Amino acid sequence: LKSMGGTIPPAPANASTEETSKGKAKEQPEEPVKSPEPESEESDLEIDNEGVIEPDNDDPQEMGDENVEVTEEMADQANEKKMEAINALSEGDLQKAVDLFTDAIKLNPCLAILYAKRASVFVKLQKPNAAIRDCDRAIKINPDSAQTYKWRGKAHRLLGHWEEAAHDLALACKLDYDEDASAMLKEVQPRAQKIAEHRRKYERKREEKEIKERMERVKKAREEHEKAQREEEARRQAGGAQFGGFPGGFPGGFPGAAGMPGMAGMPGLNEILSDPEVLAAMQDPEVMVAFQDVAQNPANMSKYQSNPKVMNLISKLSAKFGSKP
Template identity: 50%
Template sequence: MDASKLRELRDFVEACKKNPSLLADPNLSFFRDYLQSLGAKIPAAAPSFESPKMGNPSVEVTEENRDASQEAKGKAMEAISEGKLEDAIEHLTNAIVLNPLSAIMYGTRASVFIKMKKPAAAIRDANAALEVINPDSAKGYKTRGMAYAMLGKWEEAAHDLHTASNMDYDEEINAVLKKVEPNAHKIVEHRRKYERLRKEREEKRAQRDRLRQRAEAQAAYDKAKRKEQSSSRSSGGASPRGFPGGMPGGGFPRGMPGGGFPGGGMPGGFPGGGMPGGFPGGVPGNVDMSKILNDPDLMAAFSDPEVMAALQDVMNNPANFAKHQANPKVGPIIAKMMAKFNGSQ
């Protein structure tokens, strides 16, 4: 069995020894059934406890009430010394009603509840002393810390007992702290351990997410690159600087028959009466393509998107040459290419 679970079980058993009424919790019915199956005797549940009256801190306390409160407290202390704790509670309740502004009265009644093993009632009185009347009540912190210890709330107990000790040290506080601190330390270490494990899990999950996102991004990039390469291959190759579609057979893209423009020429010819009807028969098969590829002006033009768009437009429809011939960037390039096809350059 896990060591931490054993410690928790041991702490629970210790709490039950100090306050057997814990076993009356309905949530622990399964545990009671198990103990009884082993022959254990479960103490009968204590009769329902009616919480004593709390004072009204808004009332004005007269001198007579203050004196009467002190007298009731004296009777309570006498009852405590005789072991008559129920009587002591009754006298202290009278004292609180007479002087509801006395943190000492609440703290004293809380200490009696501790003796009666009623930690919940003790905590209620201690809270009244600390939260309503005097936040610096050492007795309030002491009794509440002892009540928390009875309930197995080790961290809360350690906090209150240390606070009380700093205000007004006594041996009883020190004795309780010796039992409380080791348990509180175990809880703190246990929490730190699981907090560390939680952070490690979060860091690992974040690392996995980063790796997954990186892999997805790489896969998307590789897919786009493969698509681009496939598109480039399917377009029939490429001339230097990416002449679209390449020049199969020494001609322009899209397979110009005979190496010339589609349809056999450019209707209307070039301006000035040149080459009406286009190139008869297309570009000759013996055209030296090196003249085009080694011409710096043409190669520079091939890298110009505007020129390439115009060339593509003309190749798709030769009749479109008319709308590009006045363009000073496009017209001269086409004319120069025509001249090379005719072998004049």
Template identity: 55%
Template sequence: MDSARVAELQQLIFLCKSNPALLHDSSLAFFKDYLQGLGGHVPEKPGLADHDEDEIIESDLELDGEIIDPDDDPPQKMGDPSVEISEERCDAAQLLKSKAMQAVAENNLEEAIDYLTEAILLYPSSAILYAARARVFVKMRKGSAAIRDADTALKINPNSAAGYKSRGMAWSLMAQWEAAASDLRLASKLDYDEEIYSILKKAESNVRRIEEHRRKYDRLRKEKEARRIQHEKHHQSEKSRDPQVEDPDSLAVLRDGEVISTHSSDELEKKLKAAQNLSRVVVLYFTATWCGPCRTMGPVYTSLAEKYPKVVFLKADIDELNDIAHRLNVSGVPTFFLVKDGKEVDKVVGVTRIGLETMIKRHTGQL
């Protein structure tokens, strides 16, 4: 008999010994029938008390504003900051900027981008040019491109009101309301205008709703955790007497083809460690219940987990694991990390199915 098949059978038996409740899974009905046919005893299916019957299902959070998907265009051309700027270059860049503004007035946005890109290549140390192009990208509803330009403008001039305004507007397009409110407040302090006020008002309203939502479900999760601890105390003595019982969190990652939610830093570390021991690539997906794009990505992520059963697909709520998100510098959702041999090897904020699948293939040696 094929040794690989024998090893798989041994692993299945080990899992069932560790967690007999698995025998009641419909996919293992044939195995349960086989055991019973041999006269084996299969423990009764655990009652509701042994399961997470009080799973917290968060309601959708109603927020103001239309949500767009992140743009997947290749990064726009950036200027070389080491270029020496002559008066001729500066004048030519200013002329191109004027042409770009005229194109914007005529709603020729692609043409405006071309003019501004040419101007940036001539005068790459101008925060004004980057902020101007960011604003056009906002008009084109290309939030990711706008943020890249606004970031560059703010690196050149940390007091660029236009940079903060463009980035804040881009964050609002992508439903990153807290980041949007932060940038728009700074823009308003530096150079107040009615447009900033209008968008900031909407962003702050959404931030208040998000914070109220977090507080509510944080309280519910704490109550649930207290019940879980109390429940575990009742079974601790029985568990300690059974040498076959293994850590269910570590075993959970061995169930191929599933998305595994993590609810604590300890739980996440155990699963990452188990994946490392198995030499599995891990995809760690930070999401949020209030995130519109995440609702679209959810089914996609599940289908990828089914398609790549030897990759560990973990999911974490940015509000629930805020400390981990902060440590990993997660500034928005959806954010994806790829972990290999216990180390972060890739990261992307907002991505299409094709982009995420390509990343997975690259790090699993399938490209």
């Protein structure tokens, strides 16, 4: 073009830019696709947790010495402290009430009502764990106190322990019906039932999954067993095919052939097949062709008189059956 007076236009700048950008785009590795995380059992469970509070983590309160021998005077003093605590509670002085109930408990640690009363104050102070500890001690002393189950149920409700709350509140109403406990039971029971149904749903799913996996394992084991049987059968057939021309295992009607007297019925077949020299000879194509020829027409044996491999096999077989070639 230049020799003819023409000019070559320069390459457009954006072409190289596009090629470069394409090259860079190709060089950038693709981000791996993240597989979705397995759904947890809680992922589709929605519970109204209104009124649930953070758990109290205070040191355990004083419980008194349960092995102390309580005198009549100590019991009277404990009763006085209990009355003072009740008065403080009615005045709204909750901490003072806790302290006075604690004094009463130390004087008479075997009285279940004192723990139940202090638990009621702990519930009002939004200290459900402390209340549960008091109720556990009270139930250990007296397992038939409705008030104790009522306050423990309320403490569990504050922590969002819906099933435990429903259990304790229902037991409280069963032991001694209480409108306050019954009202709270109606609040927590639907949530507890929802949790129980949700748990049963996932238990069924797990059971179904386990059954499916077990069935798949059984199916796989059966298929592997059948495959092994087929392979074993194929090996047996392949082994017999080496002597496929023989009725009963030897070529071309050899047993009972006219040139091999005494071989009818092929007695001693196992002995023949266990002879390594016979087996080795039968692996030789030349020997097998000659052997087929002789088996079909014994008169053809004269063709192989000068072939030591063929005559050796015929001699061995004849020896096995007590005849001479």
